[in-house]
Amino acid sequence: MNLLLCGVNHKTAPVALREKLACLIPEVAHAYGHLKSWPEVSESLLYTTCNRVEVICVSQAPDEAAARVREFFGRHPEIAPGDLNESFYVHRDRDAVQHFFRVAASLDSMVVGEPQILGQVKQAYREATEHHATGPILNRLVHKAFSVAKRVRGETGIGDHAVSVSYAAVAMAKKIFGDLAGKNVLLLGAGEMAELALEHLKGQGAGRITVANRTLERGVALARRFQGEAVSLEELPEQLLTADILISSTGAGDFLITRDQVKGVMRRRKQRPLFLIDIAVPRDLDPAINDLDNVYLFNIDDLNEVVEINYQRRRHEATKAERLVAAETLKFLHWLETLEVYPTIIAMKDKAEAICRAELKKTLNQLGPLTPEQNQALEVLTASVTQKLLHDPIIFLKRNRRPRNPHQELDLVRRLFNLDQDRGGETTEKD
Amino acid sequence: MNSLFLSLTLLAYFGATGLWLAYFLAQREGYYRAGAWVMAGGLACHTLALIQRAWVAGALPAATFGEALLLFAWALAAAFLVLIWRYPIKILGALVAPLAALMVSGALILPARQGAVSPLLQGFWLYVHICLTLTGYAALALAGLGGVLYLIQERQIKRKRFGFFHRRLPSLSQLDNLNYWCLTTGFPLLTGGIISGSLFAQHTQGRFFSWDPKEILTLIAWLIYAVLLHERLTVGWRGRRAALLAICGFLVLVCTFVGANLWLTGYHSFARFLQQP
Numbered sequence: 153m154n155l156l157l158c159g160v161n162h163k164t165a166p167v168a169l170r171e172k173l174a175c176l177i178p179e180v181a182h183a184y185g186h187l188k189s190w191p192e193v194s195e196s197l198l199y200t201t202c203n204r205v206e207v208i209c210v211s212q213a214p215d216e217a218a219a220r221v222r223e224f225f226g227r228h229p230e231i232a233p234g235d236l237n238e239s240f241y242v243h244r245d246r247d248a249v250q251h252f253f254r255v256a257a258s259l260d261s262m263v264v265g266e267p268q269i270l271g272q273v274k275q276a277y278r279e280a281t282e283h284h285a286t287g288p289i290l291n292r293l294v295h296k297a298f299s300v301a302k303r304v305r306g307e308t309g310i311g312d313h314a315v316s317v318s319y320a321a322v323a324m325a326k327k328i329f330g331d332l333a334g335k336n337v338l339l340l341g342a343g344e345m346a347e348l349a350l351e352h353l354k355g356q357g358a359g360r361i362t363v364a365n366r367t368l369e370r371g372v373a374l375a376r377r378f379q380g381e382a383v384s385l386e387e388l389p390e391q392l393l394t395a396d397i398l399i400s401s402t403g404a405g406d407f408l409i410t411r412d413q414v415k416g417v418m419r420r421r422k423q424r425p426l427f428l429i430d431i432a433v434p435r436d437l438d439p440a441i442n443d444l445d446n447v448y449l450f451n452i453d454d455l456n457e458v459v460e461i462n463y464q465r466r467r468h469e470a471t472k473a474e475r476l477v478a479a480e481t482l483k484f485l486h487w488l489e490t491l492e493v494y495p496t497i498i499a500m501k502d503k504a505e506a507i508c509r510a511e512l513k514k515t516l517n518q519l520g521p522l523t524p525e526q527n528q529a530l531e532v533l534t535a536s537v538t539q540k541l542l543h544d545p546i547i548f549l550k551r552n553r554r555p556r557n558p559h560q561e562l563d564l565v566r567r568l569f570n571l572d573q574d575r576g577g578e579t580t581e582k583d
Numbered sequence: 584m585n586s587l588f589l590s591l592t593l594l595a596y597f598g599a600t601g602l603w604l605a606y607f608l609a610q611r612e613g614y615y616r617a618g619a620w621v622m623a624g625g626l627a628c629h630t631l632a633l634i635q636r637a638w639v640a641g642a643l644p645a646a647t648f649g650e651a652l653l654l655f656a657w658a659l660a661a662a663f664l665v666l667i668w669r670y671p672i673k674i675l676g677a678l679v680a681p682l683a684a685l686m687v688s689g690a691l692i693l694p695a696r697q698g699a700v701s702p703l704l705q706g707f708w709l710y711v712h713i714c715l716t717l718t719g720y721a722a723l724a725l726a727g728l729g730g731v732l733y734l735i736q737e738r739q740i741k742r743k744r745f746g747f748f749h750r751r752l753p754s755l756s757q758l759d760n761l762n763y764w765c766l767t768t769g770f771p772l773l774t775g776g777i778i779s780g781s782l783f784a785q786h787t788q789g790r791f792f793s794w795d796p797k798e799i800l801t802l803i804a805w806l807i808y809a810v811l812l813h814e815r816l817t818v819g820w821r822g823r824r825a826a827l828l829a830i831c832g833f834l835v836l837v838c839t840f841v842g843a844n845l846w847l848t849g850y851h852s853f854a855r856f857l858q859q860p
Contacts, residue, residue: 324740326754327736327740327749327754327755328740328754328755328756329754329755329756330753330754330755330756330757331756419818421819422818422819423818423819423820423821423822424819425755425756425821425822442741445822445823445824446821446822446823448740448741450743454743457743457745458745461745461746
């Protein structure tokens with residue numbers, strides 16, 4: 153029994169290839185139809201995100217199964233056979249388990265620590281169970297992966313540091329104002345990043361929101377979305393008096409706000425701190441503004457730097473997470489190993505039971521009629537003799553945690569008890 | 584007995600220093616809480632030691648530099664514990680605890696008092712003067728230390744350095760509020776201390792002000808704080824300027840307390856407080 157994980161991800165395949173492959177999957181039913189029709193594959197789970205297309209399966213013949221998956225991927229009309237050569241990877245057993253745990257714990261993501269991946273894997277698992285594609289091994293693997301992901305999130309700081317520009321701006325605002333509740337936000341111009349930052353600020357309890365835009369209609373629409381008010385750009389100096397946080401993203405070409413302007417405003421504001429975020433390129437705000445006391449100006453490069461530093465911190469936390477994943481991988485592999493010995497144990501017990509029944513039958517014939525109590529006593533006797541005899545070999549199989557050569561030992565036990573001869577090909581198939 | 588209490592105090596203050604430094608580095612809440620309990624235990628021992636000394640001497644023990652240090656360390660530790668109980672600026676402990684520990688060590692190293700305290704230096708108004716001045720000093724010292732933290736954090740933000748200190752120090756507004764609270768508490772105490780002192784001087788020596796170095800320096804510090812408080816309340820001085828002035832005022836106070844006693848001579852220096860045997 154082998155675990156097999158194969159596919160492509162953002163590290164091996166360009167986005168064009170991943171897109172095409174992801175298109176294969178939308179009809180999950182179709183994909184599982186294929187996967188389940190292959191005799192080599194007994195359990196399978198397929199998941200796609202924008203960064204990966206992967207199949208994990210349980211198979212008796214891993215090489216053939218991997219070739220099948222690859223062929224399935226290559227069946228897409230727009231994919232040339234050579235495309236997969238370099239990007240298609242196959243992980244077996246230990247590597248497969250570890251890879252899957254890393255994916256679920258968001259260690260293999262493009263943005264390490266991003267929380268969406270776990271939800272995507274959960275969704276994929278739900279679909280797989282709907283199609284009855286998973287079995288005992290994958291069920292356990294997936295649930296283990298969920299708990300590993302949970303532990304990684306709880307025990308390491310992998311998701312703690314802002315790794316988007318808009319979130320970094322909010323984190324910086326907190327370092328200046330402490331509490332963002334009731335802080336007024338002024339938006340200059342509109343843009344995706346500015347709106348995201350606004351959303352985060354709103355989530356932190358920011359107070360009044362004002363939007364100043366060149367075209368008033370756009371400003372009004374945006375203001376309505378955030379329950380704020382729209383003003384024209386001419387009112388900017390007045391608005392600067394009451395705002396605490398200003399996000400500027402017009403990219404108008406020359407400076408919208410100059411140093412002297414802010415200097416005058418600060419006096420009238422009684423030096424209440426002002427946090428200016430300039431995410432426009434070219435810049436909207438005079439960089440010299442940053443020299444003024446109690447005014448903090450951040451441009452897009454500054455915020456990108458914060459993000460980069462936080463990335464590094466996440467990577468640092470990721471090494472802790474890797475250790476956790478490695479430990480959990482070993483635990484799972486051990487469980488898998490004990491799973492391998494079960495057919496042998498069952499075969500041993502079956503054989504013992506068959507011998508008991510045959511011998512009991514012979515003896516009973518010779519002894520002649522017995523009372524039911526005597527009959528039962530004999531049955532108990534034979535059963536307990538065999539049970540006690542088998543007890544140690546079974547413990548040996550189960551407890552032998554990391555034998556140097558597990559298959560050889562299993563084989564020895566089978567030969568010792570003559571399990572394969574006795575039952576013909578039946579047990580070897582199970583093994 | 585006295586030395587036992589003081590040793591325990593010293594041990595606790597150094598312990599709190601270690602725990603709060605560990606909190607600063609590792610950012611684990613548990614270290615901070617343990618540090619606060621150890622500090623509180625140290626303060627209790629410190630209080631017992633002071634009571635015992637006062638009992639033996641029959642007067643408030645503030646006649647030598649060592650004794651004054653011990654009192655000031657007590658005021659600082661108490662002021663800080665009151666502060667973090669109301670406004671948890673936890674990082675400040677990593678500065679206050681070692682300062683208190685050093686002052687208690689200084690008090691233990693400095694020679695003990697020889698002879699009795701001059702009867703001139705006993706009396707209700709003098710005790711009021713000492714207590715008000717020292718608690719005022721303690722609050723203003725906290726403002727000064729907070730100012731140092733403010734300047735560090737402000738520099739990190741202005742220069743876009745988001746490293747070690749940036750992550751560990753509290754937000755600018757918290758540090759600026761600390762400046763405000765300590766100033767509005769410490770300034771009235773210091774004012775009261777100066778007034779009660781000059782009343783006592785008028786009572787014993789017949790003049791309010793003697794142009795003694797210690798008195799002049801204290802007046803300078805008082806003026807610095809008065810300017811800062813005034814500008815804070817009217818024009819809205821805050822942030823960097825407030826932090827700088829709080830640090831300046833604190834440095835002048837340190838000069839008053841240490842320098843005027845060790846290097847300058849005047850009737851206010853501790854050397855003159857004892858009756859010659």
